[in-house]
Amino acid sequence: KEGSPILHDYIQEAKDGSAASYFQRDALLRDLMGLLSLSQNRHVLLVGPEGAGKRTLIYSLAQLLAEGKGPDNLRSVVEMSETALLENPLAAIRAAMRRASGGVLLVPNIERFFADRLRAKFPEQVNRELHKAILGNEQVVIGTTTPAAFEKLRQNRIIRENSNRLDVAAATLKETISILNFHKIRLELDYEIEVARDALETAATLANQYIKTIALPAGAVQLTNRACALVRMVSQDRVANLPEIKADGRLDSEDVTVAASQMTKIPLQKLSEDEQGKYANMVEHLHHRIIGQEEAVMAVSRAVKTARVGLRDRKRPIGSFLFLGPSGVGKTELAKALAEFMFGTEKAMMVLDMSEYQEEASVNRLIGAPPGYVGHEAGGQLTNFVRERPYTVVLFDEVEKAHTRVFDVLLQVMEEGRLTDSQGRTATFSDAVIIMTSNLGSQHMLVPVIGEVERQLVMENVRTFFRPEFLNRMDDVIMFHQLTGPQLGKILDLMLKKEVKLAAQQNIDLAITVEAKQWLLAKNDQPQYGARPLRRIIARYLREPLANFLLEQKRRTGNTLVIVDDEPDTPELDFQIRQEDDTA
Template identity: 30%
Template structure:
């Protein structure tokens, strides 16, 4: 046996150790792995001798409805062989279920924290006889509520099915009923099964135990207000796991992944999985996000070649494809940063100083990419209307996240009062999620554009102060909203008159940068501690008539090229026509804001009529 163990040890090191600094950790991993591999299976003679009597499966009376709409968990192998890091929760649940009356448990935790794994581990302990004596003969049955919903749409008939199911379970005398996503079935309405009456009737029975799962948000919205139901349960909160426990889980399941995919998983990959999952998959909890990322990395390696190894680089590659976030300073990202001015200049004209400053600040922000617990980058764009602030935000989004649609945009002038704040961050009173919080959670990686920030209520300004400093804020339900994977850009017209008059007086851009900030602080528009939180404050100069002509020419050229490619129609625009449009729309205080509207009215409307009439192809339009 010692020789066999030594051979196994050498093979294990060869497959999992790439960095000598992790040798001791890999040795500890081998000890866990070898101990688990030598365990006797649960069906061994010694184990069966310790089993409760085989009569556990015998129940009193007929259980036709119960058998039809439930699955026995105590007869199934759990998804994970070992439950790690949940000893306290399991002991609490076992203690509640062992009570003589009202022995009902509600597991309350975010999706992905492992509620189902805890339930399966409890079922396994009952099957193996390693549970308290009071639970030794129990059967755990998961009710298939969706099957009941699909079978019968009539509310009364649904109630009849549920009543029969609960009555059979009560008569059996040894049943623990499990209902996943419990909150879905206590909200009245034609598309719901309302379990309230059924629970009131059976939940106090000494012959029936109930286990259910929910999430903190759904608990607050549906379960807690329904006192008839919530008082029937002992709530057990299931928090997110710590990184040490997650590492132990990955060490436990990695050999199974290796066997399934016929590859090797390096120890470094396990540590990197946890690190980057914690940094970039903030919308998901541990351990689910780490397990899924490692699983996807195995699939990726298997799809690339028949045999291979999962290392830290593979983890980065998979996460990059999954999120489109800049995970590491790859050659591609380095090229984007080094050529950023050129890319921005293609879309934003006559703001050279602003774009140079922005590009330099972005390069600096991305150097410490993996270490900062702040947004990817943050900027305040100051300048008059129509000078290219929003266009720059779109260009930055396209440069780093490949498409403009990754930009979340909010007009902060709509949130000027205290009453507007819950609309953005949610409210536990109304149970409604916030527009801002939901947008960020749905678009984890991109640009957050806050237009006219100076008009927002000062309490909102304080919230964004936390975001710029810590990379998160707390929503109306007390939950963290992570912003560390966002580029945050705020725009403001504050000081536009000051900018315009300074430029008129010939003040240089560098001098204007400093004097404008001093002006905004002295007039109370922004507090100095708020301005200092940004990676950069970028000042945009007013656009004069010569610049507007060049911008108009750029827009017209884009229309000419697009019309020719899409519809085969030639568009010709004379200098006289172009200057007339500029004369009509130019105002130094509003920049190019009205230019697009005038061009649309003068050129695009006529083109669209020709296209709709079917006469566009081969035709020439002259303006």
């Protein structure tokens, strides 16, 4: 066929029987055909998020036209091959123009030919050919683009005066389930498995809730294909089995959940557990890691639980908090505990040290450098992370040290829940928690209980530093008091439990006496720095001497029991050892 190496005519492919079948979104198709029935300026821009089904809408149009339905003056729906566009763009666009004469020319990501910041490096003649087509009426140009890119496209006079915008919203959950059921037979044939209908409902639900980088229905379709591939893989004899997936050749809801965990990096048990019961016990769970700071834990829990039941603006972050307090009182630890509780792992947290963002240009590290500057192609550290992992806690440590431009970025995150990087890609923060820490007013919080007087003094410091519109966007300003001696003792117990687990990995049962714990606690001669010195004390007086002690012992067999006690009148702990094999 003429031009077959460099273009596709979807009407011809539908007539030949070589085109795939597509689910038709009837309301959108009616709106599109209404615009195509105009006598002049029939060109259309389909505007919607990635994965909403803009190109599928055109494929559905081609199927209708092939059946003799729709506008009768459109005889082709043509798209250029991306390979041809890369190899010889001018020849590709001219061939497509000829084939699309009297029909439709589909141009995915049309901003590549117009918007200055988003334009691809095609020869200028290629861009002019498309511009002339939009100024004329020989072909109907249908372009696809995203809302962010459209904002730049609309600044072009040719686009603004000669085209019509048609919004293609993400599919609803109900529509997505219908689309997946439409593809059920194809999935079973492609993967040679059985697909349960409830698995498709689970895929739509999980994609809607957890996959934010791609809109519905594409996110659910991608998840379903990923799950089908896993089931097919474990059903093959020569492939190692996955314990979470049954090798029965049948896709069920549990298999979809495993695939969702792999895609989102959210642990499997967090996707499977009862959300209502989990958040009902949120305070108790956080207190497994956070000693004291009852007011802070309660304040965070209230805000998060309110958001989780849907009583918030869905476009804004789950919560935006300012944590105030002296060093070592648990501000960062509460952020880590929140990430682990909500998203299953501490790794679902990005920590940004604001002392590194004191220069005006440093904001480019967050959202990407402008075109022409070093680092433009890499994008921004913050936007990249949140796009890839939207379910996350973002911690801006010592936020008061940041440049004012960074506060402008934070203001947009808290108010609009999204950032657009230097390449026009949008990162959405609607499923993220924003936490800023600061030492502002910490001199007034060096008390075990923060009263109304101390609170007013702290807030005077805060209001003096932050702009009113910035403070008004926060869900809560949370104050952390100085830790008491008993609280430091409980924190030491938690830290020592980690040391015991670390030793157990080396077949060492570590037993630490109460006297040894008191001895270690007494070594903290800087209680004003909270729990932070305890890590140094454990490393210096427990971990390092224990390592030296074990290295001096004879070769060990079986589990080793090490008893740690305080040695009276000496500046170090006493270690005693015995083999469990000897005492059995």
